[in-house]
Amino acid sequence: MTFMAMITCLPHMLLLANPDEWLVRLKQTIVHWLPGPWQFVISSLITIAVLIAVFGALFAVATLIERKGLGRIQNRPGPNRVGPYGVLQPMADAVKMLIKEDVVPRAADRVVHFLAPLVLVAPVMLAFSVIPYGQGLVPINLDAGVLFFFAVGAASELAVFMAGWSGHNKYSLLGAMRAIAQMISYEIPLVLSTVTVVMMVGSLSLVQIVAAQGGYWWGVIPRWNIFAPWGLAGFVVFMIAAIAESNRSPFDLPEGESEIIAGFLTEYSGFKYAVFFMGEYFGMFAISGLAITLFLGGWHAPLPYLGWVPSFLWFFGKLFIFLFVFIWLRGTLPRLRMDQLMNYAWKCLLPLALINIGVAVIWRFTAGWPGPLRWLVCALLIVLAFVWLEKTWMKSRELKPRTYHYAS
């Protein structure tokens, strides 16, 4: 019955003027044929299943792209054995991870050791539920979406601690302590750069934040936040903090394999390790999705006459660009030292984010000014702040001639 209804509906759906509606209509059609009390449950289950399937597939693709991309950056072909051009490599990796022995150290706290990967992955999946993927394609339109995102993100710190502590391994604990210190430090610039957007839009709902970025200036430049000076600075601060938050290179100290084996993952193997790995990629997708929503106009098309492309394709296209930038950075930058990492968060990003909030306030109260002047004044303020920061930084890093004590 349901299936037949879908078949009969299909041509009707394809003829819709707005292609964004396809998925929404499809789900409505399916749910419509169910008995009343089940509609809500099935509707939620469909959303959950689609989210898990899409991001699970994206995870597989991302690992492949990462390995191929890193290979190309290092002038290697990357994995190319399993399937044509190595496209089946993620399956091979998954099978390998699944059939590996699941080692639990004898001294480990078994329950906490088992729970840690779940506590990491479940909140990240919750974070997916507030991001608008397309026009009308938002799992839950929460009034306090941004707050929800950061609230569930906070649980990952606890998960990292659980993973590090339960192994009874000094490297695990060291890695967990590093990870927590790093995540707490970088959460502050992350939230502060989000605050500018929330302040300008006047809402914590991600749907409204995207809606506020619709339209175009002079019919060409999209009204995305990144094209405002505070948005650009905020985006840069947000992205740096986001990379640190998702423990990616160059901020991958918690897993620095040359120093502390694998950090909090030292005692994990097999499927639990795979779950951790998946959690980290999911975290990367979630925070990239938030960055797209906050600064890059969410699902809005970059040019006005491209509006006929389904909106979710724009979202995922932007997500792939983010993914590539993450990989590019990983292929380029070496790992930071712990003191550099902390200094960077507290002495560079935090002041920049605070100054950026001030600039956003100025932008807000100069709405009557002519556009370019307003833009230039605000940009100048940020550049001044940056130059001032640079001077103080460079001064502290001045190289002195090296002196040798024993060799003459």
Added chain:
Amino acid sequence: MQAAFFIIAALIVIGGLAAMLVRKLVHAVLWLMVTLASLAALFLLLGAQFVGFAQILVYVGAVAILIVFAILLTRNSEWAKAGRLASPSWLVGVGIAGLATGCLIASILASSIPPGVPVPPAASVADIGQKLMTEYVLPLEAVGLLLTAAMIGAVIIAMPEDKRG
């Protein structure tokens, strides 16, 4: 709704009891987190969305990590070994707590609260923001000052004594 309330209430009570009874401090923190997260769920159930998320953000994201750091910084073998967890006068403490709880519950049950359930009051984020910036702006500033003072105080107290001068 009823089932949700009872599950959450059971989690809160079990988490609280376990947090107070277990031997390992880290386990106590994890049980505390169970309680506090369930409490956040109860807030959501009661329609206080913003408070629920703030509860998770502050307690799971900040307080739990603080306590964990404190545990690791004050680690000694004293608690891991078999030893008495409770102070010698624990019976008095539990007695007082039981008495207080008994009085509270007795007075709650004896009180004449109307049993009806009114319409849930709206608490949109915009409303809360509006209130915070107008009516509650003085408490907000005071809390800001208090948190700054607490942060500076915590840093100075926890600093090693030889560096303090």
Added chain:
Amino acid sequence: MIPLKAYLVLSALLFGIGLAGALSRRNAIMVLIGIELMLNAANLNFIAFWRFHPGTEPLAGVMFVLFSIAIAAGEAAVGLALIIAIYRHYKTTNLDRMDSLKG
């Protein structure tokens, strides 16, 4: 529908658990955890009363809880800093051993 009394009883139970723990455990950190439980019991009361008896001030309960959460965070930070400072001095977090006033 769950009546207000159920929430109040739950809150009283949580308060009792926290109080018992804070009064009887020997470890300073455990006492702090007990105090956190008591604070949260109070928060639950505020939210429950706000939900069932909005009164004239529509958001007072929510506001109170928000401020209470902020203050609880500050309290935890200062309390744990104190515990660390005391640990440095006495090399213990056992409250029964912190009985000397001479310092």
Added chain:
Amino acid sequence: MLGEGIIKGMVETARNFFGSYHDPARFVTIQYPEQRVPLKENNRNFPFLVFDGADTEKGLRCVACKICEKECPPQCIYIVPERDAHGKLQKHPKIFDIDISTCMSCQICVEVCPFDAIKMDQEFELSTGDRFSNLLLHKQDLAKPNDYYHKIHPTEATLVDAQLAKERQLAAQRKAGAGAAPASPPKHAPEKLVPVG
């Protein structure tokens, strides 16, 4: 400027990324089982036994003198000489085993062999599922023709062949000069060939 180095690095890696697609010269990777780098002539791996002619058994240059067995530092060579029906030692190995799981490719056996009977092979794809039986090479596995030796080490093999021919000629002369006197081994071992590089 702060961040300048990062941008420079990003440009470099981007150039690598795109360059690897249109400039095959950038690729340093060899697709190993299909593509192979030709081995250097002096490459060596594990020893093998050279035989002349067509018969694996009779053509073996090895006389079972056991010098290599004694010299082998990890003691991976095991030799049992052939005996005839009367128990008299023959100049031929009955068993010649090399345990290549212990062999360290030091080439000392080659250096000490007075008869140029043992040489270094270039075979390296020796991985196997059974390390106890499949890595213990017996005489029939080790014996390889002189042509093979010429193929893998052409320069060295030509020198060895010339040397052997000279020795054979000397021996024939001595035999002709000494008449029926029993053939004695050369007074001093012929000058050994030291592989270049």
